[in-house]
Amino acid sequence: MKGVKLLWIGFVFFLATGLMVSSHLNGVYAGSIVGTKHDLSIRSWGAGSGSNQICIFCHTPHNARTDLPEVPLWNHGTTTTNFNLYTSPTLDATVGQPNGASKACLSCHDGTVGLDVFGEKASSPHTIGAGRFNLGTDLSNDHPISFTYDAALAAKDKGLYAPVGADKVVEGIPLYYGKMECSSCHSVHDNTNQPFLRHTNVGSALCLKCHIK
Ligand code: HEC
Ligand code: HEC
Ligand code: HEC
Ligand code: HEC
Incomplete structure (x- = not known):
């Protein structure tokens, strides 16, 4: 009888430690940039490029760029x-050259600037390379970005939800200065919903945050 009781206690303890370990791992990796494709410090050339830090490739605490x-x-x-911009006969939005948060993404994802060009460094051979991660300089075959998404656009289009404010469409789907950018769909620091999505796109759930379809 005693042996069985001890076994049970052992089993419960085993479960509890298992849960603790996995939630600790979640704390480190889920919702984090660490170890993702945006953690350039783990690239073979990462540390050699002048830093073993993660944020430095995109942000600095001092003397930031002003462009x-x-x-x-x-x-x-x-x-x-x-950039060559998206157009279509049914598009209602006025799409401009990529700005703000989108220009940041394209500073690696158009393939023209080295991945490890940060701070004072002017050039590097480590560009993103050909393939699906490289959007290139022709955005005409990509979802439109860098346009004002407001109630007026929703009213005109009739197939869009009106954003609740200039900073978001709904909770979790941000706008930047009233505009839709790459980061309205993507979360650059968090790969929980791959590839770096703001929301799961199973059943096109991300698309349906904005489109009434
Ligand atoms: C690959 C580039 C990249 C890396 C690396 C990166 N960031 Fe960012 N970060 C961005 C971009 C782009 C924005 C603005 C757009 C946005 O919010 O998505 C941003 C916005 C932010 C913001 C303001 C908005 C917010 O999400 O709170 C903070 C704070 C921030 N980053 C902190 C960090 C820290 C800390 C690290 C390192 C652990 C880091 N970032 C690494 C690209 C990066
Ligand atoms: C400092 C350079 C840099 C910046 C800035 C940057 N990225 Fe990336 N991103 C990369 C690299 C490198 C990869 C991986 C490419 C590879 O593996 O060949 C990547 C991969 C991705 C992927 C694919 C992930 C996957 O698992 O398939 C997405 C999506 C992405 N980035 C979106 C963004 C968005 C959106 C922004 C701006 C908010 C951004 N990136 C800014 C360097 C960058
Ligand atoms: C309307 C939402 C939306 C916008 C805006 C958007 N993306 Fe994406 N992006 C996605 C989705 C969804 C995927 C995953 C596609 C798939 O699984 O086939 C993706 C995939 C990617 C990938 C991985 C390569 C691939 O083709 O799967 C990269 C890199 C990327 N996006 C970068 C960007 C950049 C840079 C911008 C801005 C110029 C941007 N995205 C704007 C929704 C968006
Ligand atoms: C953050 C909100 C948002 C998300 C998420 C989003 N879209 Fe959009 N999408 C828009 C807006 C706003 C327009 C501009 C509509 C217009 O002006 O006619 C647009 C335009 C489009 C267009 C072009 C319409 C045209 O008339 O040329 C297509 C197609 C489209 N989206 C498909 C998608 C798909 C597929 C997804 C999911 C992968 C998606 N969208 C996710 C907001 C969003």
Whole structure:
């Protein structure tokens, strides 16, 4: 009888430690940039590029760049590409050249600026390379970005939810200065919903946060 009781106590203890270990791992990795594709410190050239830090590739606490004031303490080389923009006969939005948070993404994802060009560094051979991670300088085949998304646009389109404010469509889906940017769909620091999505897209749930379809 005593033996069985001890076994049970042991089993419960085993479960509890298991849960503690996994929730600790969640605390470190889920909702974090650590160990994701945006953690450039773990690249073979990462530390050799001048830093073993993670944030430094994109932000610095001091002497930040001034060419992308919409992104806090921006430290990465900024793209100067003049992009080919999305158009369509049914588009209601007025799409402009990528700005703010989107220009930050494209500073690596258009393939023109080295990944480890940060701080004072002017160039590097480590660009993102050809393939699906490289959006290139032609955005005409990508979801439109860098346009004002407000109640007027929703009323005109008739197939969109009106944003609840200039800073978000709904909770968890941000707008930047009233505009839709890459970061309205993507969370650059958090790969819980791969690939870096603001919300799971199972059943196109992310799309349905904005589109009434
Ligand atoms: C690959 C580039 C990149 C890396 C690396 C990165 N960030 Fe960011 N971060 C951005 C961009 C772009 C924005 C602005 C757009 C947005 O909010 O998504 C931003 C916004 C922020 C903001 C303001 C908005 C918010 O989410 O609170 C904070 C704070 C921040 N980053 C902190 C950090 C810290 C701390 C690290 C390192 C652990 C880090 N970032 C690493 C690109 C990066
Ligand atoms: C400092 C450079 C840098 C910046 C800035 C940057 N990225 Fe990335 N991103 C990368 C690299 C490198 C990869 C991985 C490419 C590879 O593996 O070949 C990547 C991968 C991704 C992926 C694919 C992830 C996957 O698992 O498939 C997404 C999505 C992405 N980035 C979105 C963004 C968005 C959105 C922004 C801006 C908010 C951004 N990135 C800013 C460097 C950057
Ligand atoms: C309307 C939402 C939305 C916007 C805006 C958006 N993305 Fe994405 N992005 C996605 C989704 C969803 C996926 C995953 C596609 C898949 O699984 O096939 C994705 C995938 C990616 C990937 C991985 C490669 C791939 O093709 O799967 C990269 C890199 C990326 N996005 C970068 C960006 C950048 C940079 C911007 C802004 C210029 C941006 N995205 C704007 C929704 C968006
Ligand atoms: C953050 C809100 C938001 C999310 C999330 C979003 N969209 Fe959009 N989408 C818009 C807005 C706003 C427009 C501009 C509509 C217009 O002006 O006609 C648009 C435009 C489009 C267009 C082009 C419409 C046209 O008339 O040319 C398509 C197609 C589209 N989205 C599909 C998607 C898909 C697929 C997803 C999910 C992967 C998605 N969207 C996610 C807000 C969003």
